Amino acid sequence: MMLVKALLIALYAGLAGVDLFDGQLHFHRPVVTGAIVGLILGDFEKGLVVGAALELVFMGMVPLAGAQPPNVVIGGVLGTAFAILANLDPKVAVGLAVPFAVAVQGAITLILTVYAWFIHMADKYAEEGNVKAVEFINLAGMIPLFVFYAVVAFLPLYFGADAAKNIINSVPQVIMDGLRVAGGMMPAVGFAMLLKIMLKKEYIHFLILGFVLVSYFKLPLIAVAIIGIILAAYSYYNGNLGSKDTEKEGVSDGI
Amino acid sequence: MAYNSNENKLLTKKELYSMAWRSLFLQASFNYERMQAGGWVYSLLPALKKIYKDKKDELIKAMKEHLEFFNTHPFLVTPILGIIAAMEEKGEDREAIRGVKVALMGPLGGIGDAIIWLTILPITAGLGASLAIQGNPLGPILFLVLFNIIHFGLVFWGINYGYNTGLNALAALRTGAKTISALASIVGLTVVGALIASYINMKTPLVIHAGQATVEVQKVLDEILPNMLPLIFTLFIYWLLKKGLSPSKIIGIVVLFGIVAKYFGIF
Numbered sequence A: 001m002m003l004v005k006a007l008l009i010a011l012y013a014g015l016a017g018v019d020l021f022d023g024q025l026h027f028h029r030p031v032v033t034g035a036i037v038g039l040i041l042g043d044f045e046k047g048l049v050v051g052a053a054l055e056l057v058f059m060g061m062v063p064l065a066g067a068q069p070p071n072v073v074i075g076g077v078l079g080t081a082f083a084i085l086a087n088l089d090p091k092v093a094v095g096l097a098v099p100f101a102v103a104v105q106g107a108i109t110l111i112l113t114v115y116a117w118f119i120h121m122a123d124k125y126a127e128e129g130n131v132k133a134v135e136f137i138n139l140a141g142m143i144p145l146f147v148f149y150a151v152v153a154f155l156p157l158y159f160g161a162d163a164a165k166n167i168i169n170s171v172p173q174v175i176m177d178g179l180r181v182a183g184g185m186m187p188a189v190g191f192a193m194l195l196k197i198m199l200k201k202e203y204i205h206f207l208i209l210g211f212v213l214v215s216y217f218k219l220p221l222i223a224v225a226i227i228g229i230i231l232a233a234y235s236y237y238n239g240n241l242g243s244k245d246t247e248k249e250g251v252s253d254g255i
Numbered sequence B: 001m002a003y004n005s006n007e008n009k010l011l012t013k014k015e016l017y018s019m020a021w022r023s024l025f026l027q028a029s030f031n032y033e034r035m036q037a038g039g040w041v042y043s044l045l046p047a048l049k050k051i052y053k054d055k056k057d058e059l060i061k062a063m064k065e066h067l068e069f070f071n072t073h074p075f076l077v078t079p080i081l082g083i084i085a086a087m088e089e090k091g092e093d094r095e096a097i098r099g100v101k102v103a104l105m106g107p108l109g110g111i112g113d114a115i116i117w118l119t120i121l122p123i124t125a126g127l128g129a130s131l132a133i134q135g136n137p138l139g140p141i142l143f144l145v146l147f148n149i150i151h152f153g154l155v156f157w158g159i160n161y162g163y164n165t166g167l168n169a170l171a172a173l174r175t176g177a178k179t180i181s182a183l184a185s186i187v188g189l190t191v192v193g194a195l196i197a198s199y200i201n202m203k204t205p206l207v208i209h210a211g212q213a214t215v216e217v218q219k220v221l222d223e224i225l226p227n228m229l230p231l232i233f234t235l236f237i238y239w240l241l242k243k244g245l246s247p248s249k250i251i252g253i254v255v256l257f258g259i260v261a262k263y264f265g266i267f
Helices: A002-019 A030-041 A044-058 A072-085 A090-114 A116-128 A131-140 A142-170 A173-185 A187-198 A201-215 A221-237 B013-025 B037-051 B056-066 B074-090 B094-132 B138-165 B168-199 B217-224 B228-242 B247-263
Strands: B207-210 B213-216
Touching: A002 A030, A002 A072, A002 A142, A030 A044, A030 A072, A030 B094, A030 B138, A044 A072, A044 A090, A044 A187, A044 B094, A044 B138, A072 A090, A072 A142, A090 A116, A090 A142, A090 A173, A090 B247, A116 A131, A116 B037, A116 B056, A131 A142, A131 B037, A131 B056, A173 B247, A187 B094, A187 B168, A187 B228, A187 B247, A201 A221, A201 B168, A221 B094, A221 B168, B013 B037, B013 B074, B013 B138, B037 B056, B037 B074, B056 B094, B074 B094, B074 B138, B074 B168, B094 B138, B094 B168, B138 B168, B168 B228, B213 B217, B217 B228, B228 B247
Parallel strands: none
Antiparallel strands: B207 B213
16 A cells, blocks of 8 residues: 555655756645645545645745755655654754755756756757757756656655654654754744845835834734735835836936 | 737747647756756747748757756746747847747746745745644645645636737846745745744653743743744754755754654653
8 A cells, every 4th residue: 555655645745856947837835736645645634734834944945046945845745754753842843954055956967967867869950950859858868857756755765764753653752843843943044045145225214114013013924924015016116125226317326 | 019919929829828828848858958948948949930830940940948957947938938939020130039038947946936936835835734733634725826826826817928028028037036035035034933823843742840830841931932942952953954954954963863862851
Protein backbone atom coordinates (compact mmCIF):
# COMPACT_ATOMS: atom_id res chain seq x y z
CA MET A 1 0.00 0.00 0.00
CA MET A 2 2.85 2.32 0.88
CA LEU A 3 4.25 1.74 -2.63
CA VAL A 4 1.14 3.19 -4.26
CA LYS A 5 1.06 6.15 -1.88
CA ALA A 6 4.77 6.83 -2.31
CA LEU A 7 4.36 6.68 -6.11
CA LEU A 8 1.43 9.09 -6.02
CA ILE A 9 3.38 11.51 -3.86
CA ALA A 10 6.40 11.14 -6.17
CA LEU A 11 4.20 11.95 -9.18
CA TYR A 12 2.87 15.03 -7.41
CA ALA A 13 6.39 16.09 -6.34
CA GLY A 14 7.62 15.78 -9.94
CA LEU A 15 4.78 17.95 -11.25
CA ALA A 16 5.20 20.45 -8.43
CA GLY A 17 8.93 20.65 -9.09
CA VAL A 18 8.20 21.55 -12.71
CA ASP A 19 5.53 24.04 -11.58
CA LEU A 20 8.12 25.84 -9.46
CA PHE A 21 9.72 27.03 -12.69
CA ASP A 22 7.24 26.36 -15.49
CA GLY A 23 3.53 26.96 -15.69
CA GLN A 24 3.82 28.45 -12.23
CA LEU A 25 0.21 27.88 -11.30
CA HIS A 26 1.74 27.65 -7.83
CA PHE A 27 0.18 24.37 -6.81
CA HIS A 28 3.72 23.66 -5.57
CA ARG A 29 3.26 25.99 -2.57
CA PRO A 30 3.09 24.19 0.80
CA VAL A 31 -0.46 25.43 1.46
CA VAL A 32 -1.57 23.28 -1.53
CA THR A 33 1.04 20.52 -1.11
CA GLY A 34 -0.12 19.90 2.47
CA ALA A 35 -3.70 19.29 1.36
CA ILE A 36 -2.71 16.97 -1.51
CA VAL A 37 -0.15 14.92 0.41
CA GLY A 38 -2.63 14.76 3.30
CA LEU A 39 -5.29 13.44 0.94
CA ILE A 40 -2.94 10.76 -0.44
CA LEU A 41 -1.86 9.65 3.03
CA GLY A 42 -5.40 9.66 4.38
CA ASP A 43 -5.18 12.56 6.83
CA PHE A 44 -6.46 15.57 4.91
CA GLU A 45 -7.01 17.78 7.91
CA LYS A 46 -3.54 17.32 9.34
CA GLY A 47 -2.10 17.88 5.88
CA LEU A 48 -3.89 21.21 5.66
CA VAL A 49 -2.57 22.38 9.02
CA VAL A 50 1.03 21.26 8.41
CA GLY A 51 0.96 22.73 4.91
CA ALA A 52 -0.20 26.08 6.29
CA ALA A 53 2.59 26.05 8.90
CA LEU A 54 5.16 25.28 6.18
CA GLU A 55 3.68 27.96 3.92
CA LEU A 56 4.41 30.63 6.52
CA VAL A 57 8.00 29.47 6.78
CA PHE A 58 8.58 29.46 3.03
CA MET A 59 6.70 32.69 2.39
CA GLY A 60 9.77 34.90 2.14
CA MET A 61 11.94 32.23 0.57
CA VAL A 62 11.42 33.13 -3.08
CA PRO A 63 13.90 33.18 -5.97
CA LEU A 64 15.03 36.79 -5.98
CA ALA A 65 17.50 37.91 -8.61
CA GLY A 66 18.69 34.36 -9.23
CA ALA A 67 19.49 33.53 -5.58
CA GLN A 68 18.19 30.06 -4.76
CA PRO A 69 16.24 29.76 -1.49
CA PRO A 70 15.63 26.45 0.37
CA ASN A 71 13.58 24.17 -1.84
CA VAL A 72 9.92 24.80 -1.20
CA VAL A 73 8.68 21.70 -3.08
CA ILE A 74 10.67 19.06 -1.22
CA GLY A 75 10.29 20.96 2.05
CA GLY A 76 6.51 20.94 1.63
CA VAL A 77 6.18 17.33 0.44
CA LEU A 78 8.51 15.64 2.94
CA GLY A 79 7.54 17.96 5.80
CA THR A 80 3.87 17.06 5.42
CA ALA A 81 4.51 13.37 4.76
CA PHE A 82 6.72 12.91 7.82
CA ALA A 83 4.34 14.90 10.00
CA ILE A 84 1.54 12.49 9.09
CA LEU A 85 3.55 9.22 8.94
CA ALA A 86 5.49 9.80 12.16
CA ASN A 87 2.59 11.60 13.82
CA LEU A 88 4.56 14.75 14.54
CA ASP A 89 3.44 18.12 15.80
CA PRO A 90 3.29 20.53 12.80
CA LYS A 91 5.98 22.71 14.38
CA VAL A 92 8.35 19.77 14.75
CA ALA A 93 7.72 18.92 11.09
CA VAL A 94 8.73 22.47 10.16
CA GLY A 95 11.93 22.15 12.16
CA LEU A 96 12.76 18.92 10.28
CA ALA A 97 11.66 19.92 6.78
CA VAL A 98 13.60 23.14 6.39
CA PRO A 99 17.13 21.70 6.75
CA PHE A 100 16.10 19.00 4.23
CA ALA A 101 14.94 21.71 1.82
CA VAL A 102 18.29 23.49 2.11
CA ALA A 103 20.17 20.32 1.17
CA VAL A 104 17.98 19.60 -1.87
CA GLN A 105 18.48 23.10 -3.20
CA GLY A 106 22.20 22.39 -3.42
CA ALA A 107 21.49 19.56 -5.85
CA ILE A 108 19.13 21.75 -7.90
CA THR A 109 21.83 24.39 -8.26
CA LEU A 110 24.09 21.70 -9.68
CA ILE A 111 21.44 20.58 -12.20
CA LEU A 112 20.87 24.15 -13.38
CA THR A 113 24.59 24.59 -13.92
CA VAL A 114 24.83 21.41 -16.01
CA TYR A 115 21.82 22.63 -18.06
CA ALA A 116 24.07 25.08 -19.91
CA TRP A 117 24.71 22.06 -22.12
CA PHE A 118 21.12 22.24 -23.40
CA ILE A 119 21.54 25.80 -24.52
CA HIS A 120 24.67 24.96 -26.51
CA MET A 121 22.68 22.30 -28.33
CA ALA A 122 20.03 24.94 -29.06
CA ASP A 123 22.76 27.17 -30.56
CA LYS A 124 23.69 24.40 -32.95
CA TYR A 125 20.10 23.75 -34.06
CA ALA A 126 19.47 27.49 -34.48
CA GLU A 127 22.47 27.66 -36.79
CA GLU A 128 20.92 24.89 -38.88
CA GLY A 129 17.57 26.64 -38.88
CA ASN A 130 15.93 23.68 -37.18
CA VAL A 131 13.06 25.44 -35.40
CA LYS A 132 11.39 22.27 -34.10
CA ALA A 133 14.61 21.16 -32.41
CA VAL A 134 15.16 24.54 -30.76
CA GLU A 135 11.64 24.37 -29.38
CA PHE A 136 12.10 20.80 -28.20
CA ILE A 137 15.36 21.59 -26.39
CA ASN A 138 13.60 24.18 -24.28
CA LEU A 139 10.70 21.90 -23.34
CA ALA A 140 12.98 18.90 -22.74
CA GLY A 141 14.58 20.78 -19.86
CA MET A 142 11.53 19.90 -17.78
CA ILE A 143 12.16 16.13 -17.97
CA PRO A 144 15.26 15.91 -15.74
CA LEU A 145 13.60 18.26 -13.24
CA PHE A 146 10.48 16.08 -13.06
CA VAL A 147 12.55 12.93 -12.58
CA PHE A 148 14.78 14.52 -9.94
CA TYR A 149 11.90 15.75 -7.80
CA ALA A 150 9.96 12.50 -8.13
CA VAL A 151 12.98 10.43 -7.08
CA VAL A 152 13.95 12.70 -4.20
CA ALA A 153 10.39 12.48 -2.84
CA PHE A 154 9.99 8.74 -3.47
CA LEU A 155 13.17 7.31 -1.95
CA PRO A 156 12.85 8.61 1.62
CA LEU A 157 9.12 7.86 1.66
CA TYR A 158 9.29 4.31 0.34
CA PHE A 159 12.49 3.13 1.95
CA GLY A 160 12.75 5.59 4.77
CA ALA A 161 9.31 6.07 6.26
CA ASP A 162 9.71 3.31 8.86
CA ALA A 163 13.34 4.09 9.46
CA ALA A 164 12.50 7.75 9.85
CA LYS A 165 9.75 6.87 12.28
CA ASN A 166 12.18 4.82 14.36
CA ILE A 167 14.84 7.49 14.25
CA ILE A 168 12.36 10.16 15.21
CA ASN A 169 11.05 8.01 18.06
CA SER A 170 14.56 7.49 19.38
CA VAL A 171 15.42 11.19 19.36
CA PRO A 172 15.56 12.51 22.94
CA GLN A 173 12.46 14.41 23.98
CA VAL A 174 14.44 17.58 24.68
CA ILE A 175 15.58 17.72 21.04
CA MET A 176 12.05 17.15 19.76
CA ASP A 177 10.75 19.88 22.04
CA GLY A 178 13.57 22.13 20.86
CA LEU A 179 12.63 21.46 17.24
CA ARG A 180 9.06 22.40 18.09
CA VAL A 181 10.27 25.71 19.53
CA ALA A 182 12.51 26.29 16.49
CA GLY A 183 9.64 25.44 14.12
CA GLY A 184 7.43 27.99 15.83
CA MET A 185 10.07 30.68 15.32
CA MET A 186 11.02 29.66 11.79
CA PRO A 187 8.52 31.93 9.97
CA ALA A 188 10.61 34.85 11.24
CA VAL A 189 13.34 33.85 8.75
CA GLY A 190 11.03 34.22 5.75
CA PHE A 191 9.52 37.45 7.05
CA ALA A 192 13.00 38.89 7.69
CA MET A 193 13.98 38.01 4.11
CA LEU A 194 10.98 39.97 2.86
CA LEU A 195 12.01 42.89 5.06
CA LYS A 196 15.58 42.79 3.80
CA ILE A 197 14.34 43.55 0.32
CA MET A 198 11.39 45.87 0.97
CA LEU A 199 12.22 47.78 4.12
CA LYS A 200 13.34 51.36 3.62
CA LYS A 201 13.49 54.16 6.15
CA GLU A 202 10.49 55.95 4.67
CA TYR A 203 8.28 52.85 4.88
CA ILE A 204 8.96 51.63 8.44
CA HIS A 205 5.69 53.07 9.74
CA PHE A 206 3.69 50.79 7.43
CA LEU A 207 5.36 47.74 8.98
CA ILE A 208 4.55 49.04 12.47
CA LEU A 209 0.96 49.73 11.46
CA GLY A 210 0.42 46.18 10.23
CA PHE A 211 1.94 44.83 13.44
CA VAL A 212 -0.22 47.05 15.66
CA LEU A 213 -3.44 46.30 13.77
CA VAL A 214 -3.02 42.61 14.64
CA SER A 215 -1.35 42.86 18.05
CA TYR A 216 -3.82 45.33 19.55
CA PHE A 217 -6.85 45.30 17.27
CA LYS A 218 -6.78 41.57 16.38
CA LEU A 219 -7.73 42.26 12.76
CA PRO A 220 -7.67 39.31 10.33
CA LEU A 221 -5.03 39.29 7.59
CA ILE A 222 -7.44 40.19 4.80
CA ALA A 223 -8.51 43.36 6.63
CA VAL A 224 -4.88 44.40 7.04
CA ALA A 225 -4.22 43.74 3.33
CA ILE A 226 -7.17 45.95 2.37
CA ILE A 227 -5.94 48.73 4.66
CA GLY A 228 -2.50 48.40 3.03
CA ILE A 229 -4.03 48.77 -0.43
CA ILE A 230 -6.00 51.86 0.71
CA LEU A 231 -2.82 53.43 2.06
CA ALA A 232 -0.98 52.71 -1.20
CA ALA A 233 -3.83 54.28 -3.18
CA TYR A 234 -3.84 57.28 -0.87
CA SER A 235 -0.09 57.76 -1.30
CA TYR A 236 -0.44 57.42 -5.05
CA TYR A 237 -3.22 59.97 -5.48
CA ASN A 238 -1.61 62.42 -3.12
CA GLY A 239 1.69 62.05 -4.89
CA ASN A 240 3.68 61.53 -1.72
CA LEU A 241 5.53 58.37 -2.59
CA GLY A 242 8.95 58.20 -1.02
CA SER A 243 10.75 57.91 -4.34
CA LYS A 244 9.32 60.09 -7.04
CA ASP A 245 8.95 58.54 -10.44
CA THR A 246 8.29 61.85 -12.17
CA GLU A 247 11.99 62.41 -12.60
CA LYS A 248 11.54 64.91 -15.37
CA GLU A 249 9.87 67.35 -13.02
CA GLY A 250 12.86 67.20 -10.77
CA VAL A 251 10.91 67.66 -7.55
CA SER A 252 12.58 65.59 -4.91
CA ASP A 253 10.70 66.36 -1.73
CA GLY A 254 8.11 63.69 -1.15
CA ILE A 255 5.81 65.43 1.33
CA MET B 1 7.16 57.80 -32.23
CA ALA B 2 3.97 56.38 -33.64
CA TYR B 3 5.17 52.84 -33.81
CA ASN B 4 1.78 51.26 -33.92
CA SER B 5 0.65 53.19 -36.96
CA ASN B 6 1.99 50.18 -38.78
CA GLU B 7 -0.71 49.44 -41.33
CA ASN B 8 0.27 46.04 -42.61
CA LYS B 9 0.42 44.15 -39.37
CA LEU B 10 1.36 40.53 -39.84
CA LEU B 11 0.77 39.24 -36.36
CA THR B 12 -2.72 38.41 -35.21
CA LYS B 13 -4.27 37.47 -31.88
CA LYS B 14 -3.41 33.88 -32.73
CA GLU B 15 0.36 34.45 -32.63
CA LEU B 16 0.14 36.82 -29.68
CA TYR B 17 -1.80 34.39 -27.51
CA SER B 18 0.40 31.53 -28.61
CA MET B 19 3.36 33.59 -27.33
CA ALA B 20 1.57 34.26 -24.06
CA TRP B 21 0.90 30.54 -23.47
CA ARG B 22 4.43 29.62 -24.44
CA SER B 23 5.80 32.19 -21.97
CA LEU B 24 4.65 29.80 -19.22
CA PHE B 25 7.66 27.70 -20.28
CA LEU B 26 10.12 30.59 -20.16
CA GLN B 27 12.25 28.78 -17.59
CA ALA B 28 11.99 25.22 -18.92
CA SER B 29 15.67 25.17 -19.88
CA PHE B 30 16.80 27.62 -17.19
CA ASN B 31 20.54 27.44 -16.57
CA TYR B 32 23.18 29.58 -14.92
CA GLU B 33 24.92 30.43 -18.17
CA ARG B 34 22.15 32.13 -20.12
CA MET B 35 19.24 31.77 -17.72
CA GLN B 36 15.93 32.06 -19.61
CA ALA B 37 17.42 32.34 -23.13
CA GLY B 38 16.00 29.02 -24.35
CA GLY B 39 12.53 29.82 -23.09
CA TRP B 40 12.70 33.33 -24.49
CA VAL B 41 13.35 32.03 -28.02
CA TYR B 42 10.67 29.38 -27.54
CA SER B 43 8.15 32.08 -26.56
CA LEU B 44 9.09 34.44 -29.37
CA LEU B 45 9.10 31.83 -32.13
CA PRO B 46 5.40 32.07 -33.09
CA ALA B 47 6.10 35.67 -34.15
CA LEU B 48 9.49 34.94 -35.74
CA LYS B 49 8.13 32.00 -37.74
CA LYS B 50 5.38 34.15 -39.22
CA ILE B 51 7.51 37.24 -39.85
CA TYR B 52 10.39 35.33 -41.48
CA LYS B 53 8.26 32.71 -43.19
CA ASP B 54 10.08 32.82 -46.51
CA LYS B 55 13.39 34.20 -45.24
CA LYS B 56 15.26 31.36 -43.61
CA ASP B 57 18.52 33.31 -43.29
CA GLU B 58 16.77 36.07 -41.39
CA LEU B 59 15.05 33.53 -39.16
CA ILE B 60 18.38 31.87 -38.33
CA LYS B 61 19.97 35.24 -37.57
CA ALA B 62 17.08 36.18 -35.28
CA MET B 63 17.05 32.83 -33.47
CA LYS B 64 20.79 32.95 -32.83
CA GLU B 65 20.61 36.43 -31.45
CA HIS B 66 17.63 35.73 -29.23
CA LEU B 67 19.53 32.79 -27.70
CA GLU B 68 21.76 35.31 -25.94
CA PHE B 69 21.50 35.79 -22.17
CA PHE B 70 18.03 36.72 -21.03
CA ASN B 71 16.48 37.04 -17.59
CA THR B 72 13.42 38.83 -16.30
CA HIS B 73 10.38 38.10 -14.16
CA PRO B 74 8.43 35.19 -15.71
CA PHE B 75 5.03 36.90 -15.23
CA LEU B 76 6.18 40.14 -16.85
CA VAL B 77 7.99 38.76 -19.87
CA THR B 78 4.95 39.25 -22.11
CA PRO B 79 5.20 43.06 -22.42
CA ILE B 80 8.80 42.56 -23.62
CA LEU B 81 7.70 39.80 -26.00
CA GLY B 82 5.03 42.11 -27.41
CA ILE B 83 7.40 45.03 -27.94
CA ILE B 84 10.14 42.87 -29.50
CA ALA B 85 7.60 41.13 -31.77
CA ALA B 86 6.39 44.56 -32.96
CA MET B 87 9.99 45.60 -33.64
CA GLU B 88 10.81 42.40 -35.53
CA GLU B 89 7.65 42.87 -37.57
CA LYS B 90 8.65 46.43 -38.48
CA GLY B 91 12.06 45.18 -39.57
CA GLU B 92 13.98 47.23 -37.02
CA ASP B 93 17.73 47.08 -36.82
CA ARG B 94 19.06 44.00 -34.91
CA GLU B 95 21.17 46.19 -32.65
CA ALA B 96 18.10 48.24 -31.69
CA ILE B 97 16.13 45.10 -30.92
CA ARG B 98 18.88 43.77 -28.71
CA GLY B 99 19.21 47.14 -26.96
CA VAL B 100 15.50 47.37 -26.15
CA LYS B 101 15.40 43.79 -24.91
CA VAL B 102 18.33 44.31 -22.56
CA ALA B 103 17.00 47.69 -21.41
CA LEU B 104 13.64 46.19 -20.42
CA MET B 105 14.53 42.90 -18.78
CA GLY B 106 16.16 44.45 -15.69
CA PRO B 107 13.45 46.94 -14.72
CA LEU B 108 10.63 44.46 -15.40
CA GLY B 109 12.46 41.82 -13.38
CA GLY B 110 12.61 44.32 -10.53
CA ILE B 111 8.93 45.25 -10.71
CA GLY B 112 8.01 41.57 -10.93
CA ASP B 113 9.99 40.71 -7.79
CA ALA B 114 8.38 43.62 -5.94
CA ILE B 115 4.77 43.01 -6.92
CA ILE B 116 4.65 39.22 -7.36
CA TRP B 117 7.17 37.59 -5.03
CA LEU B 118 7.11 40.26 -2.31
CA THR B 119 3.49 41.39 -2.32
CA ILE B 120 0.95 39.25 -4.17
CA LEU B 121 2.42 35.86 -3.19
CA PRO B 122 2.74 36.66 0.55
CA ILE B 123 -0.76 38.15 0.63
CA THR B 124 -2.61 35.41 -1.29
CA ALA B 125 -0.62 32.56 0.29
CA GLY B 126 -0.98 34.20 3.71
CA LEU B 127 -4.76 34.34 3.26
CA GLY B 128 -4.84 30.71 2.15
CA ALA B 129 -2.67 29.63 5.06
CA SER B 130 -4.75 31.58 7.58
CA LEU B 131 -7.77 29.46 6.57
CA ALA B 132 -5.89 26.17 6.13
CA ILE B 133 -4.25 26.42 9.56
CA GLN B 134 -7.76 26.09 11.05
CA GLY B 135 -8.34 22.99 8.91
CA ASN B 136 -10.48 24.83 6.36
CA PRO B 137 -10.14 23.24 2.88
CA LEU B 138 -11.02 26.56 1.24
CA GLY B 139 -7.51 27.78 2.13
CA PRO B 140 -5.57 26.20 -0.75
CA ILE B 141 -8.46 26.76 -3.20
CA LEU B 142 -8.76 30.47 -2.39
CA PHE B 143 -4.99 30.85 -2.77
CA LEU B 144 -4.87 29.13 -6.18
CA VAL B 145 -7.85 31.09 -7.56
CA LEU B 146 -6.72 34.53 -6.37
CA PHE B 147 -3.10 34.01 -7.36
CA ASN B 148 -3.86 32.72 -10.84
CA ILE B 149 -6.42 35.41 -11.67
CA ILE B 150 -3.60 37.92 -11.15
CA HIS B 151 -1.01 35.68 -12.83
CA PHE B 152 -2.93 35.12 -16.06
CA GLY B 153 -4.32 38.65 -16.00
CA LEU B 154 -0.77 40.00 -16.10
CA VAL B 155 0.44 37.55 -18.76
CA PHE B 156 -2.38 38.29 -21.22
CA TRP B 157 -2.55 42.00 -20.50
CA GLY B 158 1.21 42.20 -21.07
CA ILE B 159 1.30 40.65 -24.52
CA ASN B 160 -1.42 43.00 -25.83
CA TYR B 161 0.01 46.06 -24.11
CA GLY B 162 3.54 45.37 -25.36
CA TYR B 163 2.55 44.67 -28.94
CA ASN B 164 -0.03 47.46 -29.30
CA THR B 165 1.97 50.15 -27.57
CA GLY B 166 5.28 49.10 -29.10
CA LEU B 167 8.21 51.31 -28.34
CA ASN B 168 5.94 53.88 -26.72
CA ALA B 169 5.65 51.42 -23.83
CA LEU B 170 9.37 51.68 -23.20
CA ALA B 171 9.38 54.98 -21.34
CA ALA B 172 6.18 54.20 -19.44
CA LEU B 173 7.45 50.81 -18.25
CA ARG B 174 10.78 52.17 -17.12
CA THR B 175 9.53 55.21 -15.24
CA GLY B 176 6.53 53.33 -13.88
CA ALA B 177 8.85 50.78 -12.27
CA LYS B 178 9.70 52.97 -9.29
CA THR B 179 6.11 53.96 -8.56
CA ILE B 180 4.91 50.36 -8.71
CA SER B 181 7.73 49.18 -6.45
CA ALA B 182 6.90 51.91 -3.94
CA LEU B 183 3.19 51.03 -3.92
CA ALA B 184 3.99 47.33 -3.61
CA SER B 185 6.32 48.04 -0.70
CA ILE B 186 3.56 49.88 1.18
CA VAL B 187 1.06 47.01 0.85
CA GLY B 188 3.73 44.36 1.35
CA LEU B 189 5.20 45.86 4.52
CA THR B 190 1.78 46.42 6.10
CA VAL B 191 1.00 42.74 5.50
CA VAL B 192 4.41 41.55 6.74
CA GLY B 193 3.84 43.54 9.95
CA ALA B 194 0.56 41.66 10.39
CA LEU B 195 2.21 38.30 9.61
CA ILE B 196 4.90 38.87 12.24
CA ALA B 197 2.21 39.51 14.84
CA SER B 198 0.08 36.54 13.71
CA TYR B 199 2.27 33.59 12.90
CA ILE B 200 5.49 33.55 14.87
CA ASN B 201 5.09 31.35 17.88
CA MET B 202 7.21 32.57 20.80
CA LYS B 203 6.03 32.57 24.37
CA THR B 204 8.30 32.22 27.37
CA PRO B 205 7.24 30.06 30.34
CA LEU B 206 9.74 31.86 32.60
CA VAL B 207 8.49 32.72 36.07
CA ILE B 208 10.52 34.93 38.35
CA HIS B 209 10.24 34.34 42.07
CA ALA B 210 10.87 37.47 44.08
CA GLY B 211 10.31 36.62 47.69
CA GLN B 212 6.62 35.81 48.06
CA ALA B 213 5.64 37.23 44.70
CA THR B 214 5.85 35.33 41.43
CA VAL B 215 6.04 37.18 38.17
CA GLU B 216 5.10 35.55 34.88
CA VAL B 217 7.47 37.12 32.39
CA GLN B 218 5.19 36.57 29.37
CA LYS B 219 2.36 38.49 31.07
CA VAL B 220 4.62 41.44 31.74
CA LEU B 221 5.83 41.43 28.15
CA ASP B 222 2.25 41.29 26.85
CA GLU B 223 1.36 44.32 28.91
CA ILE B 224 4.23 46.32 27.46
CA LEU B 225 3.66 45.24 23.85
CA PRO B 226 1.80 42.12 22.71
CA ASN B 227 3.88 39.94 20.38
CA MET B 228 7.03 41.76 21.46
CA LEU B 229 9.20 38.62 21.25
CA PRO B 230 8.24 37.76 17.65
CA LEU B 231 8.94 41.36 16.62
CA ILE B 232 12.34 41.49 18.32
CA PHE B 233 13.27 38.05 16.95
CA THR B 234 12.32 39.01 13.37
CA LEU B 235 14.35 42.22 13.60
CA PHE B 236 17.28 40.22 14.97
CA ILE B 237 17.17 37.89 11.94
CA TYR B 238 16.80 40.89 9.66
CA TRP B 239 19.98 42.24 11.22
CA LEU B 240 21.78 38.92 10.64
CA LEU B 241 20.70 38.97 6.98
CA LYS B 242 21.93 42.54 6.66
CA LYS B 243 25.25 41.41 8.11
CA GLY B 244 25.49 39.02 5.17
CA LEU B 245 24.67 35.66 6.79
CA SER B 246 23.08 33.24 4.32
CA PRO B 247 19.50 32.05 4.97
CA SER B 248 20.77 28.47 5.30
CA LYS B 249 23.15 29.46 8.12
CA ILE B 250 20.41 31.43 9.83
CA ILE B 251 18.08 28.42 9.68
CA GLY B 252 20.80 26.36 11.36
CA ILE B 253 21.14 29.02 14.05
CA VAL B 254 17.37 29.06 14.66
CA VAL B 255 17.26 25.27 15.07
CA LEU B 256 20.17 25.32 17.56
CA PHE B 257 18.70 28.30 19.38
CA GLY B 258 15.33 26.54 19.70
CA ILE B 259 16.93 23.42 21.20
CA VAL B 260 19.18 25.33 23.60
CA ALA B 261 16.42 27.74 24.65
CA LYS B 262 14.08 24.81 25.31
CA TYR B 263 16.75 23.00 27.31
CA PHE B 264 17.22 25.97 29.61
CA GLY B 265 13.49 26.53 29.85
CA ILE B 266 13.55 29.98 28.26
CA PHE B 267 10.93 28.90 25.71
